[in-house]
Amino acid sequence: MPAMAKLQFCFLFVLYIVISSHSANVDTISSDIKFKNVDRMIDISSQLVKIAAKITLENTGNSPVKQFLLAVESSIQQNLAFIGARDNSNKELRITETTVKGHDNTKFWRVDLKDAVNAGSTAIVNAEYVFTKALLPYPTAITQQEDQLVTYNGNLYFYTPYQVTSQKTSVILNTKSVESFTKVKPFTQQDGTILYGPFTNTGPFSEKELNVHYKNNSPFLTVTRLERLIEVSHWGNIAIEEVIEVEHTGAKLKGPFSRYDYQQDHHSGPASVRSYKTLLPASASDVYYRDTNGNISTSNMKVRKDSVELDLRPRYPLFGGWRTHYTLGYNVPSYEYLYHSGNEYLLKMRLVDHIFDDMQVDEATVKIILPEGSSHIKVNTPYTVKRLPDSLHYTYLDTKGRPVIAFKKTNLVESHIQDFQLRYTFPRLLMLQEPLLVVGFLYALFLCVIIYVRLDFSIHKAEHQHKD
Incomplete structure (x- = not known):
């Protein structure tokens, strides 16, 4: 019986460790956090999709906020290669992949702030995303003389689990040759750039299709x-x-x-x-x-x-x-x-x-x-x-x-x-091993040569002829 009790105790202890480690990577969405402003830049001028978002985080609650969540929608999760965050002084922030109960189709990352944001205060965080193979050639085959046209499908809004008071999006193309793009007011098209927004009071997990079809001859x-x-x-x-x-x-x-x-x-x-x-x-x-x-x-x-x-x-x-x-x-x-x-x-x-x-x-x-x-x-x-x-x-x-x-x-x-x-x-x-091996090998080689030269291995001795 004591052995069985020890076995049960060990099993419960291991189960507790597993549950504790699993729960450490489960977060909740705080209702005290709002994004006061988001300035997002989507760079699709190369073969990569680089997204930089300047986030003004606001604490509307009564207690300090030490961390918040970044999210990526399910449609482009497989294309995400890198995600990172920095504070306003360009210092890298710790970021950890996590989960949120009830949102199994969304990937989340927990960002730990250097300094807690007090109640009623704001903080600026710069988020960075890099996506691979998110630009698709269209048409898929071209002749030797033709330019390459590609399409980008993304989200017009910044995907986040928090309410966003105001947000703007800039799409960087570095080309004037645009076949078509999503026209949602307010928007403006300048040389190589499409500007959207500002959009006000967008809710959590907001999505609206953003499509751009344009010329892109950069090396793929x-x-x-x-x-x-x-x-x-x-x-x-x-x-x-x-x-x-x-x-x-x-x-x-x-x-x-x-x-x-x-x-x-x-x-x-x-x-x-x-x-x-x-x-x-x-x-x-x-x-x-x-x-x-x-x-x-x-x-x-x-x-x-x-x-x-x-x-x-x-x-x-x-x-x-x-x-x-x-x-x-x-x-x-x-x-x-x-x-x-x-x-x-x-x-x-x-x-x-x-x-x-x-x-x-x-x-x-x-x-x-x-x-x-x-x-x-x-x-x-x-x-x-x-x-x-x-x-x-x-x-x-x-x-x-x-x-x-x-x-x-x-x-x-x-x-x-x-x-x-x-x-x-x-x-x-x-470190002396290899030099000693070389010295030992050379010593053995010379020793063999000396033995070979000094010793006479012939069966019959040569007869000496004397002159008269």
Whole structure:
């Protein structure tokens, strides 16, 4: 009976922990919070949809407010790549995904304010959203000479669980060529921009269709797969190699491709991609860029003050539906990214780097190869990733193998260019292992040579002939 009682107690304790952790991510919508004003900007000038909202939060209750909720409607949840919030002094605010009972089809994020908003007071918060693959080519196929037209379908109102007293929306196109757009008064159309509002007293979770059909010849490039390999050496170098697959995900090419017309007429293929710029760390050296056919010599490299700029030019221009595959590698000095105190080491590097402007990455796999003998490995990433099983990597003079830490992340954009931290323990005496192995090998080799030269392994001794 006592054993059964202990078992029941353990079960109830575990159940309590599970329920407590689950309830920690369940919030309620406060009726004391109102949005006094929302200025929203929807930038659809590139292949990404970037939404920036300046929110004036008002506390109409009697107690201080320390947090509030951001929401995304169900129709575009699968396209959301990044969401963030900053206060009026541009300091990043902590944001956590959460749920609200009774709103299962809506995604919510809890934003923790730096300072509580007292009763009757206001605070300004800047929210940022980035959506991928939210612009659809229409028509879906074009000829070599045609411009690319795309459609954007969104919400005319700022989607929020709170009452909004006043709100305005600006749609940034950067083109005067607009086929059609939603006309809801009040609105004005200026050069490359459509202004809506102000709209007053919109209720929680308000939705009204916003549709824009316009010309957009910006590069619609998608990194369908990225494999990033980081090999750490305690001898002063970190080697980085990236295997990248890129696809043009815009309107597909209809009809034949004429290279002659493409080279003679610079207006031919306005939606195609001839080249793009990749940025590497300023200390990058020994850069190589190759595909399955070998090194691509048409690329150019420029050393800037704070970066190394690579102008990558594939072997052929990329039209809609076309793909390319290449490998990019370089070295950086370890002292810029690797710190240590005694036997404790800290590696601090970017999880992904800048591949091209307004990039979108479907899937990225990052592998970090540590020196042989590393232990007590702990990884801290700036956002949630999927940790893959650890493995071992063998190179020259390895005996037990080098630990490989790997993780995966999907749907990345430039906002995900952030540093991860990897801590590990490495006995510094192990740095003598490889030199001693080399010395021991050379010693054994010379010893074998000496034995071979000094000893006579012949069966019969040579007879000496004497002169008379």
